[in-house]
Amino acid sequence: MFRKISSVFLVLCSLILAIFLTFFALLRWNLQEESIVSYIKGSDLSFVLDATTGARAEFLEKVEEYFLAINVPEDTLEKVLNSDSTKEFVGKYLASAVNYLVYQKEEEVITSQDVENLVTENIPVIEEALKSAGLDLSEEEKAKILDYTKEYADDVAYFFPTASEILKDVSLDSTRIGNISLTSFFEGIKIITSTSFLLLMLGILFFLLLILWLINKGKRSTYFKVYFFLYALLFILVEIILGTIVKDFLMSNIQVADTFINYMINEISKSLWIFILCSLVLSFICSRIKKERKDHNEKISGKLCERDGEETENENK
Numbered sequence: 001m002f003r004k005i006s007s008v009f010l011v012l013c014s015l016i017l018a019i020f021l022t023f024f025a026l027l028r029w030n031l032q033e034e035s036i037v038s039y040i041k042g043s044d045l046s047f048v049l050d051a052t053t054g055a056r057a058e059f060l061e062k063v064e065e066y067f068l069a070i071n072v073p074e075d076t077l078e079k080v081l082n083s084d085s086t087k088e089f090v091g092k093y094l095a096s097a098v099n100y101l102v103y104q105k106e107e108e109v110i111t112s113q114d115v116e117n118l119v120t121e122n123i124p125v126i127e128e129a130l131k132s133a134g135l136d137l138s139e140e141e142k143a144k145i146l147d148y149t150k151e152y153a154d155d156v157a158y159f160f161p162t163a164s165e166i167l168k169d170v171s172l173d174s175t176r177i178g179n180i181s182l183t184s185f186f187e188g189i190k191i192i193t194s195t196s197f198l199l200l201m202l203g204i205l206f207f208l209l210l211i212l213w214l215i216n217k218g219k220r221s222t223y224f225k226v227y228f229f230l231y232a233l234l235f236i237l238v239e240i241i242l243g244t245i246v247k248d249f250l251m252s253n254i255q256v257a258d259t260f261i262n263y264m265i266n267e268i269s270k271s272l273w274i275f276i277l278c279s280l281v282l283s284f285i286c287s288r289i290k291k292e293r294k295d296h297n298e299k300i301s302g303k304l305c306e307r308d309g310e311e312t313e314n315e316n317k
Contacts, residue, residue, distance in 0.1 A: 011227050014208040021201045028193035031098055037091030043263040070148035076129035085121035102186050112153035119149040225286035232279035239272045
């Protein structure tokens with residue numbers, strides 16, 4: 001009885017730990033520059049052009065202002081804003097801001113060369129956008145855009161402020177999420193996504209599962225089947241809530257960016273389904289092992305019964 005209670009306790013503890021570890025690992029993964037750039041590239045940023053000034057992000061507003069300042073035709077802005085080069089530029093900037101807020105890393109300053117590259121890479125996009133509207137970008141207009149680019153590139157700090165400059169008038173200590181200040185919030189994210197903390201959680205998880213393995217000789221497949229199945233079941237529930245209640249709430253309250261929110265949540269859901277499918281496969285494998293062991297034991301029991309029957313017959317003779 002004590003072993004059974006201990007096993008159930010170990011399953012529950014390791015399950016809770018695995019869930020938190022998964023969330024923290026996903027959070028760390030999604031805060032990386034590659035992930036942020038990937039999300040930005042895969043989403044539609046057209047909502048920036050339709051948003052009111054108060055709702056749009058300051059950085060994206062500056063991107064639009066900059067393109068207008070260097071004579072990029074206004075009717076091509078949507079195409080330019082949604083080009084891969086612009087999205088990568090925006091994604092790297094946002095990643096730099098995240099690293100500053102969460103990890104207190106030194107911000108990457110956008111150089112004049114970065115801005116010139118951004119415009120140069122968007123020239124073909126502008127030409128294609130004008131061509132689809134029956135217009136052409138003359139060499140003179142192209143040269144004017146490039147000249148303005150060089151002229152305004154030195155003022156890049158004005159157009160593209162760093163995260164510290166944007167937040168210079170914001171007190172992270174006094175701004176709160178519920179009862180938690182933004183300073184504490186970002187500090188908490190830094191801790192739970194740190195390599196040392198994740199490795200510590202992973203080590204504790206393996207230790208608990210090892211104990212579960214050692215004390216359940218003969219019933220290991222049973223407990224591990226239940227463990228992986230419950231893990232998958234809980235994340236299926238999380239995925240359903242994320243894809244319905246959370247998505248509807250965010251899209252209804254931030255309507256200007258509903259397509260972006262929809263894309264982000266769909267991408268996160270894909271990540272969750274990877275863990276869900278892996279857990280279901282492991283649960284199925286444990287189930288097959290349990291069944292094969294049961295069949296094997298039944299065969300041995302059957303042979304023993306047959307042998308006992310033969311011995312009884314021989315004794316009666």
